[in-house]
Amino acid sequence: MTLAALYEELTGPDCPIAFRAHDGSAVGGTDAPATVVLHSVRGLRHMVSAPGQLGLARAYVSGELDIEGDLYAALGWMLETPLRRKTVVEQLALARRLPWGAFVPIARPAEEVRLHNGPLHSLRRDAAAISHHYDVSNEFYRMVLGPTMAYTCACFPTDDTSLDTAQLQKFDLVCRKLDLQPGERLLDVGCGWGGMVLHATEHYGVTALGVTLSRQQAEWAQKQIADRGLADRAEVRHLDYRDVTVDEGPFDAISSIGLTEHIGAEELHGYFTHLYGLLRPAGRLLNHAIHRPRDNRTKLDPRGFMNRYVFPDAELEAVTRVMAEMPEVGFEIRHEENLREHYAKTLRHWTANLEENWEACVAEAGEGRTRVWRLYLAGCALLFERNLMQLHQVLCTKTTPSGDSGMSLRGWARPST
Helix, strand or coil, X not given: CCHHHHHHHHHCCCCCCEEEECCCCEECCCCCCEEEEECCHHHHHHXXXXXXXXXXXHHXXXXXXXXXXXXXXXXXXXXXXXXXXXXXXXXXXXXXXXXHHHHCCCCCCCCCCCCCCCCCCCHHHHHHHHHHHHCCCHHHHHHHHCCCCCCCCCCCCCCCCCXXXXXXXXXXHHHHHCCCCCCCEEEEECCCCCHHHHHHHHHHCCEEEEEECCHHHHHHHHHHHHHCCXXXXXXXXXXXXXXXXXXXXXXXXXXXXXXXXXXXXXXXXXXXXXXXXXXXXXXXXXXXXXXXXXXXXXXXCCCCHHHHHHCCCCCCCEHHHHHHHHHHCCCEEEEEEECHHHHHHHHHHHHHHHXXXXXXXXXXXXXXXXXXXXXXXHHHHHHHHCCCCEEEEEEEEECCCCCCCCCCCCHHHCCCC
C-alpha cells in the first residue's frame, strides 16, 4: 500500500488537500490550495509513535513533514474535517500495511518541553514555563511582533489599520477603561516588554510598575524606559506578580494583559484576591485574556501541541468562570468585551511578519522553533476566526464601603483626545 493510498483512505476521496510522499506516491490535483509533503520514514515514525495532533506536530517541527501552498487552507481543513475514526481492527489492518521502519522508536524534537520542576503553578515551575516561551530572543520577537513588542491582541479601529497602530490603540483602550489620571499609580502584571507601562506613563501621566517572569523582557523594557527618559516614573521588574507586596501599594489601577492564561483554574481565586489587596478603595482592574467559548471544564491537552511546544502548563477557562471569581473576592464587574476577531487579525499580521523575516528568524531562534511559531500563529488565527477561542476584556472595581465605584459613566467610550 502506498502512503498516498493510506492518506486517501484516512481523509476520504474528496479531500481538498493534496499529498505527496517520499515513496513517490501522490494524490490530489495541482489546483489544490495546499499539499502535505512527507519527506521521509522519520516523519512516519513520529506519527506512529504519537498518533494524532502531537505526532503530526513532531513531524512538522522536525522538518520531516511540510505544507506547501496555503497553510491556512490546510490547517482549516484539519479543523473542520478530522481524520476518519478507525476501529481497533481497522487500525491494526492499516498498521500492517506500513513499512516496518515506521515502528522504530524516535526521539521527540528538542523544541518539545515537559516540565518537572515542582508542582503545577508553583513559583519555580511557572518561572520555567514562562522562560521556555518568552526567553527565546528579543530580536526574534521584534521581527514577529513589530516595533511595539506587544504580544497580545491588538485593537483595529478599521480593517486597514496597521498592526503597530492597532497595538497602541489597544493600550489606549485599556488606559481609558481604567480611567487613568495624571499622578495615579498603575501596576501592570505580566507586563511583557513594557508596552502598557510605557504608553500609560507617556500619554496618561501615571507612575507605573510592571512585573514579568521573563528576564529578557524585563531587561528590554528597562532599557526602553531609560531611553525615553521615564526612569523617574516607570519601572519593569523581573518578578512574579505574587511577590508584589501590599507595601508597594496601594495602586489606583491594575492592568493584566495576557497573564490569566498562565494562572491555572485552581489559582484564579488567589490571583484575584491578591490583586484586590493591592488596590486602593475605588481602584480599578482590567483583565484581558484568552478564553474558551464555553465552560466545559476541559483543559488544554497536556500531551498536545500547545502545551508541549508553545505554552507549557497553560489553562484556558471560559470567561464566565473568570468573571464568577471576581465578585467572590469583592470586585464589582463594570464592563465586558469580546475582541476575538481582533485577535484573529493580530495573529495573521504576526504570521505575515514571520514569513517575511523567515530566514532571519531561523538564524536567530533555529528552524525548529521557527516552525513551531508558524504552526502556532496560523493555527490560533483560525481558532479565533472560528470562535473556538475568544479574547475578553473585563473591567471591575474595588468599591468603597459606601459603594463608590470610582468609575465615570462610560468615559472610555469617548475617543481619546
